[in-house]
Amino acid sequence: MIKKSKNLPLVVICGRTNVGKSTLFNRLTEESQALVSDIDGTTRDCNLGDVSWSHHDFTLVDTAGLLTPDFLEKDKVKGNDVDTQAQKQALNYLRIAHVIIFLVDTKAGILPEDKSLAKAINKRNDVKGRVILVANKVDGNRQRAEVAQFNKLGIGEPFPLSAQTGSGTGDLLDLITNKLPKTEKKEEENKDEEIRICIVGKPNVGKSSLLNAILGFERVIVNEKPHTTREPQDTKIIYKEKKIRLVDTAGISRHGHKAKGLEKPGIAKSLKALDRSDIAILVFDLSENITHQESKIVEEIFKRKKSLIFVANKWDKVEERDRKKWTQYINHSLPFALWAPIIFISAKNKGKINQVLDIALPVAEARKTELSDTQLKKFLSRVVKIHLPAKAKGTKTPHIFSIKQKRSNPPVFIVKIGAKDTLHFSYLRFLENRLREQFDFLGTPIKLIVEKNKRVHGQKS
Numbered sequence: 143m144i145k146k147s148k149n150l151p152l153v154v155i156c157g158r159t160n161v162g163k164s165t166l167f168n169r170l171t172e173e174s175q176a177l178v179s180d181i182d183g184t185t186r187d188c189n190l191g192d193v194s195w196s197h198h199d200f201t202l203v204d205t206a207g208l209l210t211p212d213f214l215e216k217d218k219v220k221g222n223d224v225d226t227q228a229q230k231q232a233l234n235y236l237r238i239a240h241v242i243i244f245l246v247d248t249k250a251g252i253l254p255e256d257k258s259l260a261k262a263i264n265k266r267n268d269v270k271g272r273v274i275l276v277a278n279k280v281d282g283n284r285q286r287a288e289v290a291q292f293n294k295l296g297i298g299e300p301f302p303l304s305a306q307t308g309s310g311t312g313d314l315l316d317l318i319t320n321k322l323p324k325t326e327k328k329e330e331e332n333k334d335e336e337i338r339i340c341i342v343g344k345p346n347v348g349k350s351s352l353l354n355a356i357l358g359f360e361r362v363i364v365n366e367k368p369h370t371t372r373e374p375q376d377t378k379i380i381y382k383e384k385k386i387r388l389v390d391t392a393g394i395s396r397h398g399h400k401a402k403g404l405e406k407p408g409i410a411k412s413l414k415a416l417d418r419s420d421i422a423i424l425v426f427d428l429s430e431n432i433t434h435q436e437s438k439i440v441e442e443i444f445k446r447k448k449s450l451i452f453v454a455n456k457w458d459k460v461e462e463r464d465r466k467k468w469t470q471y472i473n474h475s476l477p478f479a480l481w482a483p484i485i486f487i488s489a490k491n492k493g494k495i496n497q498v499l500d501i502a503l504p505v506a507e508a509r510k511t512e513l514s515d516t517q518l519k520k521f522l523s524r525v526v527k528i529h530l531p532a533k534a535k536g537t538k539t540p541h542i543f544s545i546k547q548k549r550s551n552p553p554v555f556i557v558k559i560g561a562k563d564t565l566h567f568s569y570l571r572f573l574e575n576r577l578r579e580q581f582d583f584l585g586t587p588i589k590l591i592v593e594k595n596k597r598v599h600g601q602k603s
Contacts, residue, residue: 150192150199150200150201151198151199151200151201151240151241151322151323152200152201152203152235152238152239152240152241153193153200153201153202153203153239153240153241153242153243153318153322154202154203154205154232154235154236154239154241154242154243155167155202155203155204155205155243155245156205156232156236156242156243156244156245156259157244157245157246157256157259158253158255158256158259160247161245161246161247161250161278162245162247162278162279162305162306163204163205163245164189164204165278165305165306166204166243166245166276166278166305166311167189167191167202167204169305169308169311170191170193170202170311170314170315171191171192171193171202189203189204190202190203190204190377191204193315195315195316195318195319196315196316196319198319198322200240200318200319200322203235203239205228205231205232205235205236236269239272240272240321240322240323241272241274241318241321241322242269242272242273242274243273243274243276243314243318244259244260244263244273244274244275244276244297245276245278246275246276246277246278246292246295246300247277247278247279248277248278248279248280248285248288248289248292248302249279249285249288251288251291252291252292252294252295256295257295260295260296260297263297264296264297270297272321273297273298274298274301274314274317274318274321275292275295275297275298275299275300275301276300276301276302276303276314277289277292277300277301277302277303278303278304278305279304279305279306280302280303280304280309280310281304281306281307281309285302286302289302301313301314301317335385336378336385336386336387337384337385337386337387337420337421337502337503337506338386338387338389338418338419338420338421339386339387339388339389339419339420339421339422339423339502340389340415340416340419340421340422340423340448341353341388341389341423341425342416342422342423342424342425342439342443343424343425343426343436343439344426344427344433344435344436344439346427347425347426347427347455348425348427348455348456348489348490349425351455351489351490352423352425352453352455352487352489352495352498353377353388354489355489355490355492355495356388356495356498356499357377357379357388377389381499381503382499382503384503384506386499386502389415389419413442416442416443416446416448417446419448420448420449420506420509420551421448421449421450421451421502421505421506421509421585422443422448422449422450422451423451423453423498423502424436424439424440424443424450424451424452424453424482425453425455425489426452426453426454426455427455427456428454428455428456428457428459428460428468428486429456429459429460432471432472432475432476436475436476437475437476440476440478440479444478444479444587447552447587447589448552448587449505449506449508449509449552449585449586449587450479450481450482450585450587451482451483451485451498451501451502451505451585452472452476452479452482452483452484452485453485453487453498454468454472454484454485454486454487455487455488455489456488456489456490457486457487457488457494458488458490458491463486465486468486469484472484481578481583481584481585481586482585483501483505483584483585485497485498485501501584501585504582504584505584505585505586508582508583508584508585508586509550509551509552509553509586510550510551511550511553511581511583511586512547512550512553513547513553513581515544515546517581518544518545518546518547518555519544519545521545521576521577521580522542522544522545525572525573525576526542528576529569529572531559531565531569532565532566532568532569533563533564533565533566534564534565534566534567535564536562536563536564538562538563540559540560540563540564540565541559541560541563542557542558542559542565543558543559543560543595544556544557544558545557545558545573546558548591552586552587552588552589553583553586553588553589554588554589554590554591555577555588555589555590555591556591556593557570557573557590557591557592557593558593558594558595559592559593559594559595560594560595561594561595561596562594563594565592570590570592573590574588574590
């Protein structure tokens with residue numbers, strides 16, 4: 143069963159496009175989760191982040207720019223295009239918000255869109271009573287003098303601030319927390335206890351569909367146009383009593399350095415999201431061939447020492463559904479990641495979706511596996527009898543004195559050999575494979591570091 147990890151009060155930022163909603167979101171959450179751009183409609187999905195202030199915790203939502211107030215007046219939005227889906231998301235959050243921040247742009251003044259949205263808000267008493275009117279971009283005395291004009295909107299006294307510089311945000315947080323229901327602040331979650339999972343892949347392979355299917359509701363917008371998802375979307379859940387943070391990222395392309403507009407920073411954010419994750423779920427479209435782009439993504443995952451799960455999506459589009467055959471094809475296409483488990487699913491039809499998290503849990507545990515010196519001594523004794531150590535150069539057969547674990551999450555081992563010995567890379571691969579077999583390092587990268595014994599006064603240490 144999936145449920146929300148917290149039951150915090152909800153504060154929603156709304157307003158027309160390009161008034162600084164994402165900048166304010168980043169300022170209040172003290173993160174750079176939302177993309178900031180001068181291009182209208184940058185935010186399509188609703189960003190969520192947690193805020194702590196004056197012994198209060200709440201969840202902040204950055205909604206997509208509201209292009210029309212019709213959604214408030216009619217209480218219903220029709221259509222399946224991206225902008226309409228964005229408004230549907232915003233409407234759902236506005237309905238359940240404890241506090242609504244209606245953001246306007248002081249430098250631009252009152253625009254027709256502001257008037258229309260304010261009029262729609264004033265028609266709904268259930269919404270109006272929860273609104274704080276905030277005049278953004280007050281960077282000096284000149285702008286401060288312009289704030290009074292927003293009284294004409296009839297929503298109340300406008301609150302001046304600059305999301306860019308942070309001026310006034312502390313007072314705004316005081317105002318917000320005074321309007322929130324009284325709750326006792328819980329101890330901050332230990333992030334080390336979270337399983338951080340990053341969903342990556344080329345554009346348009348079904349990453350957002352996979353996240354939506356896992357969660358059971360439309361958390362992010364799904365559209366067939368590549369690069370619809372422009373920002374990493376963190377979602378906290380609890381699955382089988384385990385805390386999980388899911389991140390749906392913008393598609394990573396090998397042509398990222400040539401990306402234009404918002405695609406390039408979106409790709410950069412995907413790689414940053416990978417940096418703060420434990421497990422990467424690489425989604426690819428089975429109805430298309432695996433390409434060099436998937437290889438490059440796996441390379442980025444390996445560089446960051448992340449655990450890996452392959453999700454072969456769009457299984458419903460495959461005519462010959464022979465899992466053994468397709469497993470061989472995937473392993474042949476990505477031979478350097480044979481240890482990654484493979485799941486065949488249809489995110490669109492929600493087939494086998496629970497398998498994704500069911501495999502992610504033991505993969506997360508495998509990352510934290512710690513082996514004792516005694517376990518590794520017995521392991522070494524057994525494997526050298528199966529296959530004697532192979533030399534990289536010279537004539538002498540190398541001697542392995544010990545294997546010891548240096549760290550976990552991910553696991554790193556020190557292989558100690560003689561001062562003049564060498565060890566062939568193929569034997570290191572043999573040791574790695576045997577470690578995986580005996581200790582079940584499912585989907586987890588293993589690093590083996592070779593160290594040579596030092597000689598002290600002619601004796602080996």
